[in-house]
Amino acid sequence: MVINIIDDIEKSIRETAKKLLEEKKVDLIIGYTKGSIPLRSGPCFITDASQTGMLVWNQSCDLNLAKYLAKNDDRKIGIISKGCVGRAIVHLIVEKQLNKENITIIGISCEGVLNRAKIMVEIGDKEIIEANIEDNKIIIKGKDFNKTLPLQDYINQLCITCHYKIPPISDIIIGNKKPEKPPKDDFKDLNEIESKSSNDKMEYFKKELNRCIRCYACREACPMCYCSLCFIDQNKPVWFGKTADISDNFIFHMIRAFHVAGRCVSCGACSSVCPMGIDLNFITRKLEKIVKERFDFESGINLEAPPPMGTHKFDDKQEFMIEED
Amino acid sequence: MMQKMISKEKISDLIKELQKEFKVFGPVKEEGVVLFKEITDAKEICLDYSNSKIPAKSVLFPMIDTLFSYKKEGKGVKIIENPPYEKTVIFGIRPCDSMVFSLFKNFFSFGKYKDPLVLNRLKNITIIGMGCLEPRTTCFCTSVNGGPFNKESVDVLITEFKDNYYLESITDKGEALIKKIKSLTDADKGDLAKIEKLQKDIESAIPVIEGLDGIYTKLDGLFDHPMWKMESQGCIGCGSCTYLCPTCHCFDVLDENKQDGSGRRIRIWDTCQFPLFTLETSGHNPRTTKLPRVRQRIFHKFNYYPKNYNIIGCVGCGRCIINCPVSSDIRNIFISVENISSKTEG
Amino acid sequence: MQLESPYIPVLTTIKSIVRENEVNDIKTFEFVFNDEENYKKFDYVAGQFAELSVFGVGECPIGIASSPTEKGSIKFTVKKAGEVTAALHNLEVGDIVGIRGPLGNGWPVEEMKGKNLVIIGGGFAFSTLRSLTIFASHEDNRKNYGDLTVIYGNRESGEVLYRDILEEWEKRDDINVVLTIDREQEGWTRKVGFVAPIVKEVSPSPEKAVAIVCGPPIMIKTTQDVLKELKFSDEQILLSLEMRMKCGIGKCGRCNVGNKFVCLDGPVFSQAELNKLPKEY
Structure with a gap:
């Protein structure tokens, strides 16, 4: 029964966190706690071992806690990491945004979060x-x-196709240490949108993105959105429109998605946090597929693999170059 | 006071009658999201809702609002003012959200300068509020001088009862309006007492947050308190609490150009939660981290508002609680403030 | 009846442009109102500001550099920094600029009557002090004020604004003008040193005096310390705050500090008033 496994995991999380704090192996535990309304959770930051009872683990733990880690944070941090949190940490280390030394990854076997x-x-x-x-x-x-x-x-579509129920690297693993992986990701969930005509695709994008109120919750929740000044906030000079008009919304979401291509760890936090219920994963998922096909790369899996957007190989496909030089 | 009724199934007749004289804004469901929009087809109106996702402030203070338009001709510039605002009815707004109208009236007419956009709209708007039969568990309107059937900021108050809507005129404007509507009949006197009881029961069931009315003075000494570190550590710095807040009204101003030299100056919603909000051209930023930004939101509503306009800048709708991506709950801040100040007093 | 919109600028035309410094990122623009009526309505005091519009680019708040005693036109000294100021710098004489104002409270010229004025400025922030000095030293107003001391510092001589008028003031015997630059430079014959120590050297008496301070944060901080040493009270120190502003009329919310709006209640505050506000400026 799923429920019992989850309860056990929650119990182990609390015990592990308590022990780490008591033994002073970490100064801080970042985990999930119950939200004040049903089906919601929030982050919690625990420094006192007696407080570890507030840690929870369930299908509403949808945030990517890697967002709360920072390179210049010199505290020793234990972080409750489902697979995609672990992937985010790995990729942030690859992009030289985090130092692994101070981070204790408490890996959790995750069966997916709710949509x-x-x-x-x-x-x-x-x-x-x-x-x-x-x-x-x-x-x-x-x-x-x-x-x-x-x-x-x-359950989130991304969780159903997820191959990384536990973090690629963990210091501690709680729950199923060898979770069952779904069959090879064939990106079948994209078939529907891919088979649409350009016009219908556009209509779909418009329908979704029209609701955006430009609160930037998607960006702020994304572990890969760490730019100190986002392209959309550039104002000397202004690069793009900031209104909630569909054309401005379109530009923002498309360029943001492009910017996380090959970096997105498919955690789905952008969709989960959207107050307007926009399914932003429909864009990032397509980019994940392209990156996989062209570069055979998945972000946040391997500490040694250079990110495709940050490297150049002579045999990179460049069919968009019309002229030979 | 005048009391009228209409059966639920005839509500589109009422809307159609209103549309003859007014632009009618009402709750509409689009892609699963309830928001206030101009009703073009009376059937669109969605009255089976708890509260709109986007508050009805969007009618008074749209997300994109034209300040004026201009046309450049050679070296010259011609300024084109906005057309006059049309007579408008806001139909079906919850009493908490309608409080915003008196709040905006205060704020946008405060000081030396009056905001013509909001004030002209206010002058031309008649508010038909709809009592709240099912307050959410996140609602705390009664703790901030409101209530699910609060009459303070509506011209007409509708209460749903059995198969009918009961309309009560609150202001002269409201009375003049419902007098004119032919699809209304006189209220069933027998039901009125029952409705009053229903309203009272619903109102008294909403939990009261102790001490919220006195929060203004309590906050005075807490600006530098360590509590803000706690309250802001989970915040990711998005704008959902402020954009979806019925009382938040900060804005940015920018120009939009067309190729032909014409354009418009617009204002768009902006929020104190973004670092750019206060970033000066020199690079100096008075609020560089999340802590002062989270604190600013609370102080603006619960300290600066009462100081300047003698009202609380919050209507207790609970939207910030429901929509916060990290489940931060403003009620916990109230509790912290109360605990800290009772400790220091004791 | 529809209310008149304070968001709509009135149109002015650039009459002259003066290049103010060697690196050429500061210019003083002189504007004449296209409609004389609008000029009459533009009734300002030194220390107020206005929103300048380049249509299609946007608006920015700039302190008024001219004095109300300089009739017929108004002047603004603009440093090229953001998008709108860059666009302004690209304009030529004869181009149209929108103006909204005057905005803000300005220097309290009425309350300061009968007092000795110690005007202390640093760098580019001297513009509203230019306005104040011209106003106070004007033949109609000079009698209303006691001693007039102007201390103006810059990093180097090439940055000194308003050279012509500074020289005029130096020639007058009813203004004590002290100019300084941070380091020795060839051809510079005035004082050398930071503003704060120069203020200490000049040592103005706090007796019946008001100190008006405008400049970069570090200069303000050090000058305040010196003024305190000289026994100026917090009520006697006036400052003009810089804040990011958009609407200029207390509505857009970004210059909110405590329960004040810098654009509406300021930009001029006494140190005593600032002490009551949170340090969010």
């Missing part, structure tokens, strides 16, 4: 007062309704 936006569409505008996950079902209670949803249908 809250999809649940909200299903529930409508009603408030969820209580939600439990039992026997592969999401049991939701509202003021005057009850709803049971099959868990598998509401």
